[in-house]
Amino acid sequence: MHDQNQILGYQPGTSFIYQLNATTKLIFMLLVSAACMITYDTRFLLAICVFSIILFKEAQIKWSQISFIVKFIVAFMILNLIFVYLFQPTYGQEIYHSRSIIIHAGYFTLTIQEVFYLFNLLLKYICSIPIVLLFLLTTNPSQFAASLNKIGISYNISYAVALALRYIPDIQNSYWAISAAQQARGNELSKKAKLSQRIKGTLNIIMPLIFSSLERIDTISTAMQLRRFGSKKKRTWYVARSFKKEDYWVMGLSVLSILIVILLWQLNHGRFYNPFM
Amino acid sequence: MTEPIITFKNFSFKYDSQAFPTLQDINLTINRGEKILIAGPSGSGKSTIGRCINGLIPNIDTGTITGECLINGKNIKETDLFDLSFTTSTILQDTDSQFIGLTVGEDIAFALENDCRPQNKIRQTVHRWADKLEISDLLKQAPQSLSGGQKQTVALAGVLIDESPIMLFDEPLANLDPASGMKTMALIDQIQKELNATVIIIEHRLEEVLSQPIDRVVLVNDGKIIADKSPNDLLHQNKLEDIGVRSPLYLTALTKAGVDLDAIPDLTSIKALPDDEKIGQKLQKWADDASLTSKKEEKQPLLELKGVGHRYNHLQVNPLRDVTATINKGDFVSIVGQNGAGKTTLCRLICGFIPNEGKILFDDDDLSQYSIKQISEKIGYVMQDPNQMISQKMIFDEVALGLCLRGYSKDEIKDKVFKTLKICGLYPYRHWPISALSFGQKKRVTIAAILVLEPDVIILDEPTAGQDWKTYTEIMSFLKKLNEQGKTIMIITHDMYLMMEYTNRSLAFADGKLIADTEPIRLLTEKSLIKKASLKRTSLYDLAHKYNLRDPNYFVRAYVDSERTSQNA
Known part of the structure; x- marks a missing residue:
């Protein structure tokens, strides 16, 4: 046996999240992550980001439990962002149809648009990772x-x-x-x-x-x-549990997030929110 | 009315993976409601008989069957595993790895879930059985967090819900402390009487199983049934030790004292022995004649523990705390106590695997300043499961690993490894792959791998758990030899006999505390200590008591002493 605080697995808890039905949490995780995957709308992503960090706090998960995996993911995320940039530094300006240069460097010329695009990518990570981790750590595997x-x-x-x-x-x-x-x-x-x-x-x-x-x-x-x-x-x-009122609320919320994403798609005429036009 | 429920007729079985049949020409009939013990050394085929009864053969373990085996009227060749599971309930040896559910309740419910019963029915049934076995307040706990005895009870509940006519126990005592072992045997007996089930127990610890009445003992050796008798007849026959099954201690003691066992009608328990003064006189005379070889040695402290402890997390109920003891050079120490009392934790602390709250001195040197690697040159630790230690394919490489990593020259390594392999009796196998070895041999490889680093202290975690008497004797006499050569040895064990016969000192733990640091014999004769440490009083003491010997403690001591000297001879 090792220090329990370093174990990445379900541990019983008492907060609201633990009380939810596992199916609810699964649907929530799937729908909200899907919503975050689809959209690049910064406003939406920021909102979900704040929301999922609040949830994390609410669940009273200790940093020591997740530090290893989070460090691993962060390293992977940074690597990913760097590669996205290296392969196509002009992608940002193509999406946002404008070009405001920060650094002149030939092929690697960095634009505000590219930075903004990468920022959106980063937000996607920050949205979905806490939700997935939260699911793993607060859901009884049998449920x-x-x-x-x-x-x-x-x-x-x-x-x-x-x-x-x-x-x-x-x-x-x-x-x-x-x-x-x-x-x-x-x-x-x-x-x-x-x-x-x-x-x-x-x-x-x-x-x-x-x-x-x-x-x-x-x-x-x-x-x-x-x-x-x-x-x-x-x-x-x-261990199967029947749905309670809270479960319907949470499921409603997750469906709502998908609806918002569809709405935003209409408003933005696509996946991207463009503050530059 | 006897009605056969299990019949083996000229039955032989050969595993596909093996060249020779494991069972040969077995003829065995077990009647409904009987309680049978199948005993024999490891590799005798006793477990294979069990695997036929629960249908793992031929459904999971494929092989060639000749002859016939009928379980509750069904031929095992034509019955699938699931069908047979309604007839035979199996409790596997290692309850820890057989738990499937996350909580006790879930684990008990597992079979019913698979039968697709409605949830409310399942809950009712689970609660009914939990009440019956008095584990209702454990339903929400994780099975892994329970004590050994409780685990066994939970495993039992998980199969009792099937209410199958046959219950099969595969070495139920192997992982239990002695007190829990006795409780389990009593529980099995009680359940059997209530349900009128047929109970089959596979074990090699005869004395413990016979603490409750058994109808017949089937003795298996080399794939054949060599005896199928009532326990009393079998004990009279006195053939057990030839095949590596230990006979009850009190009988060995009677034989030593020159008592004629044939003249005693019932040998199955001390209670059943006749109240014959002559027997008492013989025992007394034998004890009086025995001269104790008392060794007065100088004690030179080697390992000093001062207020040692460790807490895994804030939820842990009884963390190991405040252990203070001094291990002397040349000591052979046994560490005993209930499952979860903190024995393994202590050993890990000493080796520096986990942080320590107190202080450990080795030769007056504070160990906290050293890394695991540096400590391991002074104190070697052999884990319980050899598979967790072995990382190389060949025996030589495995033993040489520690030396290679320490940068010894090739010649030095060869020299040291060969020397160690010779001590461990593994020299003839030095070019073998480890996978070809038996469990006992693997264990010796792991001991050799530690020994080669020449530590002063060797700590072993249950070196004999699940081993038959032959392997056990092999391992223990090997350790004894090492001890005589000056190594200090510490052993975690549940085996009272081992503790009594081989070790000169015992540390007993209960609920994370050191409750006794004394001679092993005192632990097995003093009532309050026995209870606290979850041990069982040795039957030798009971024997001495029954015949009103003057000093039961002295009698036990004399017996152990005579065993020790006869081994040295």
Whole structure:
């Protein structure tokens, strides 16, 4: 067992978000993320951004729980933005049909329009990542499976997804245990070691991790079959919950977000909001 | 009225992955309502018999069947796994990895969910069984957070809801502390009586299983049934130890004292032994004749723990705290106590894997200044699961890993690794891939990999869990040898016999606190300690008590001493 505060997985809580039905949360996540994916309307994105950060606060999730994954995503996001810029620095001016130069640099000439476009991209990340993380951290995996099943996905797949989610903390724990054992053997993995050495050392953890995980999967799937998992076309769920008033509200909100996006599309004559014209 | 529910007729089975049949010509009939113990060493085929009864053979484990096996009238060749699961309920050995639900309630409900029963019906049934087994207040907890005994009860509830006529227990005692083990056996007995179910227990710990009445014992060795008798007849026959199944301690003690077992009508429990003064006299005489080899050694402190503790998170109910103890050079220490009492945490603290609230001194040197790597040169830690330690394909490479990473020269590495492999009895296998080894051998590879770094202290987390007596003896006598060569050894264990016979000192934990630091024998004879640490009193003590021996403690000591010397011989 490792410090629980560093575990990326569901932990029971009491705030409003935990009380919602998993199906509601799933629909909310899917619709709102879809809305954010479609539109480039800065006003809408900013609103959702503020909203999702408020939600995050509301859920009382600790930074230590998500720091690793957030750092990872931020690094990936920055990389992505840089590449978008490198491949087509003129994309911004094409979309917004105007050109206000900040820095003259030949091919890499930076325009306000490009910066604005990249800013919108960044906003999209900031909108959807907290919502997805929030969903993962506040949804009981079994209820998640039940809700996936409810929206029409086969229960085999639903359960597999839920189990996978559930084993993230377990695998994290084994990873730490194995990592400690490897360090005890002399495999320096702390910051003292060179990066190449650390990567090589990490490979030594992966193998035992895979083997011990495979063994667990084998045991659990046997245990499941012995209790007739997969014997029927359908199954019921002990944890499934019926919808409450709040659930309808939240679902209404998510549908509303899609409607707003459609409306904005009409107003903006496309996906982009153009403050330059 | 006896009505057979399980019949094996000239039954043989060969796994596709193996060259030779695992079961050969098995003939076995089990009647409805019987309680059967299937015993035998690891690899004897006893688990394979279990896998036929619950239908994993031939549905999941494919292979060749000859002969016939009927379970509740159904031929296993023609029955699918799901059908058979209504007949046979199985409780797997490692309850931890068999829990499917996130909460206790969900886990109990799992089979009913799969039967597509309506949610309100499921809830009713779950509550009914939870009430019956007195686990209602646990329904919302995560199964992993429970104690070993509670886990076993939850697993039991999860299959009882099927109300199947056959219940199959695969090594139910392997992961339990002794007190929980006894409770589980009593619970199984109670349930069986209530439901009139057929119960099959696969175990190699005979003495513990026989603490409750058993109808028959089926002894399996090398894929054949070598005995199918009432426990009493089997104990009279005295063939157990030949095949690596330990017979009850009190019987070994009686034999040592020269008591004729054949003349005793019922051997199945101490209670059943006759109140015969002559037996008492013989035992007393034997104890009086025994001279204790007392070794007075100089004690030189090696590892000092001062106020050691660790809290995983603020939710943890009984974190390990305030442990103060001194381990001396050459000690052989056992660390005992309930599941979750903090035993493993302590070992991880010592090795520097997790932060420590107190202070640890090694040879008067504060360990907090060292990295995990540096500590490991003084203190080696062998994890419970060898699969979590092994990272190389070949035995040589695995053992050499620590040396390679420390930059030793090739010749030095070869020299040291070969020397270690010889000590561990693995030298003949040095060019083998690790995957070809048995569990016990893998365990030895992991010990060798630690040993090669020449630490002064070796800590082992349950080195014998789930091992049969033969492997157990192998591992333990190997460790004993190391101890005699001057290594300080610390072992986490649930095995009372191991603690008594091999270790010279015990640290007992309960709810995160060190509750005793004493001789092992005292832990097994003193009532208050036994209860607090979830142990079980040794049957030797009960035997001494029954025959009113003058000093039961002395008797136990004399027995252990004679065992130790006979091993050295």
